[in-house]
Amino acid sequence: MRSDKEESKSKLPVILKDVDPNYKKPERRNDLVSSEKYEAVDSTAESSIKIATTGVAQVPESAFSKLFQLTPAKAAYVFENQIPDSAKRNVGGIDYAHSSAVVGLLDKKSQEVRHADTQALLQYARDTILSISDSPQAQDLRRKCDTLTARVLPTLRRARGVNVDELDDVTPLGPGAAFHHLNPKEIHTDPEDVVNPEKGRNLNPDSHKEVHKKQINDEQQFQNYKEENNKN
Amino acid sequence: MIDAPPIDSYFKSIEEKMIFSLIYLDGPIRAELLQIKQELYESRKKAKGWYSRAVKKIHPDHCNHPLASEATAKLNDIYKRMIEHAE
Numbered sequence: 001m002r003s004d005k006e007e008s009k010s011k012l013p014v015i016l017k018d019v020d021p022n023y024k025k026p027e028r029r030n031d032l033v034s035s036e037k038y039e040a041v042d043s044t045a046e047s048s049i050k051i052a053t054t055g056v057a058q059v060p061e062s063a064f065s066k067l068f069q070l071t072p073a074k075a076a077y078v079f080e081n082q083i084p085d086s087a088k089r090n091v092g093g094i095d096y097a098h099s100s101a102v103v104g105l106l107d108k109k110s111q112e113v114r115h116a117d118t119q120a121l122l123q124y125a126r127d128t129i130l131s132i133s134d135s136p137q138a139q140d141l142r143r144k145c146d147t148l149t150a151r152v153l154p155t156l157r158r159a160r161g162v163n164v165d166e167l168d169d170v171t172p173l174g175p176g177a178a179f180h181h182l183n184p185k186e187i188h189t190d191p192e193d194v195v196n197p198e199k200g201r202n203l204n205p206d207s208h209k210e211v212h213k214k215q216i217n218d219e220q221q222f223q224n225y226k227e228e229n230n231k232n
Numbered sequence: 233m234i235d236a237p238p239i240d241s242y243f244k245s246i247e248e249k250m251i252f253s254l255i256y257l258d259g260p261i262r263a264e265l266l267q268i269k270q271e272l273y274e275s276r277k278k279a280k281g282w283y284s285r286a287v288k289k290i291h292p293d294h295c296n297h298p299l300a301s302e303a304t305a306k307l308n309d310i311y312k313r314m315i316e317h318a319e
Contacts, residue, residue, distance in 0.1 A: 073317035077273040080313055085258040 003090040010196040011152045011159070012145065016050035016058060016091055023135040026127030030120030037117070038124055040066060045128045050096070054191045055142030057099035057133045058089070067102070067125040068109065069118050078105070099129050145191050152195045159197040166201035167211070167226055176205040180212075182219050239265065247289050247297060254290075254303040254310075268310070276318045283311045 004014070028038050044066040050058045059067070064075035079088075079097065087101035103126050110122035132138065152159075156179040165171040181200045183193035193199045201222060203211060216222050243249035253265040262268070266286070272279045286307055292300040 071274070071317070073273040073319075074270055076313060076317050077268075077270045080273075080310070081263040081268055082260060 001085050001088040001090055001095070004092065008192065008196065009198045010192040011155075012148060012192050012195050013053060014089075014091070014192060015053045016096075017053070017137075017141070019046055019049050019051060019057075019132055020135065020137040021046045023132050023137070026124060026131050028120070029123055030116060033117045033120050037121055041121060041125050041128055045125075045132060049099075049129065049132055051132065051135075051138050051141055053141060053145060055138050055145050057129060057138065058091070058096035059099055059102045059129065061095045061097070064097075064102075067106065067129075069121050099133050103129050103133075149191060149195055156195070156197050156200065157202050160200070160202050161197075162202045164202075165204040165207050167203060167207040167229060171204060173202055174204055177202060178205070178208050179203075180208055182217065182222050184218050247295050250286060250290050251295075251297050251299050251303040254306040255299055268314075272318075273314055274318055276315050279311065279314045279318055283307070283314075 002008075025042065028035075044063050048060050048063040050060070052058055061076070061079045064070070064079050065072045068075055068078055070078065079095070082105055083097045083101050087098040089096050089098075106122050106126035106129070110119050110126060113119050113122060157173075157177060160179060163173055165173060165177070179197070179200045180203050181194070183189065183196070183199040211222070211225070214221075214225060216225050240246070240249065243252065249265060253262050257265065267282070272282050287304065288294060290297070290300055290303050290307065292304065297303075
C-alpha cells in the first residue's frame with residue numbers, strides 16, 4: 001500500500017479534494033427501495049469519497065460499510081481481503097481504495113446477490129463512483145495532471161541527476177541522451193510513476209535504441225539486461 | 233482447469249506457506265492460504281484463536297526462517313485490523 005509517509009520523488013503531488021456534490025446522480029433502478037437508502041449512499045459518497053490530483057477517485061475504508069451494504073466488520077473484511085494492496089493508499093492516516101477496484105467489486109457483488117434491494121443499492125453505489133469519476137471536476141483534474149505531465153516529462157533526465165549512461169554506469173551522457181521509463185505499462189499507467197525520476201534510467205541514444213529494441217519495460221528486465229551486457 | 237497438486241505440496245512446511253503468504257501475497261489468495269474468513273472480523277474470540285495458532289507457527293521464537301520477524305509484523309497488522317470492529 002502506498003503511503004504519504006513514504007518519501008516519493010514524483011513530481012506529481014497527490015492531494016485529495018472533496019467531491020463537488022453537483023455530480024450527475026445515477027439512475028435508481030428499483031423504485032421499491034426507499035429513497036432514504038439511496039440518499040444514504042449519496043451522502044456517504046459526497047462526504048467521504050475524494051478525488052486526487054491524479055484525477056482518480058479514492059474511496060475510504062470507512063465508506064465501505066454503506067456502499068457495500070455490510071456491517072462495519074464485514075466491510076473491514078472486504079477492504080482487507082478483496083481489494084489488492086496495489087489499489088490501496090494511505091493519506092493522512094486514512095486508508096483509501098482506488099475507485100476502479102471498488103467499482104469492480106461492487107459490480108461483482110451486485111451480480112452475485114439475490115436480494116433485489118441490495119442489488120439495486122450496490123448498482124447505485126457502483127454507478128455513483130463511476131459518475132464521480134466521470135464528473136467535470138474529475139476530468140478537470142485529469143486535464144491538469146496531463147498538462148503537468150507534458151511539462152515535466154522533458155525535465156526528468158536532468159531531475160534524475162545521473163550524468164552517465166546507466167546501462168554501463170561509465171559512459172558520460174552525450175547529445176540525444178534520454179530518460180527511459182521503467183514503470184510497468186498498464187491499461188491505466190499510474191500518473192505518479194510517469195513523472196517520477198526514480199522510475200527510469202538515463203541512457204545515451206544507442207543504449208536507448210537497444211533497450212527499446214529488446215522491449216525492456218520494467219526494473220527487473222533492465223537489471224537482467226544490464227548484467228548480461230556488462231558481462232560481454 | 234489444470235488438475236494441479238494441492239497448494240501445500242508447493243511449500244516445504246506450513247510455516248513457509250504462511251510466511252510466503254504474509255510477505256508476498258494480498259487479497260483473496262492470501263485470505264485463502266491463511267484461512268482468513270469473514271467471521272474472524274466479527275468475533276474477537278475466533279480472531280484471537282486464529283491469531284494464536286498462526287503466531288505460534290511463525291514467531292521468531294518458534295521459527296528460524298529469515299523472514300519470520302517481518303511476517304509476524306504483518307500478521308500483527310492484519311490481526312489489529314481484524315479486531316477493530318469485532319465483538
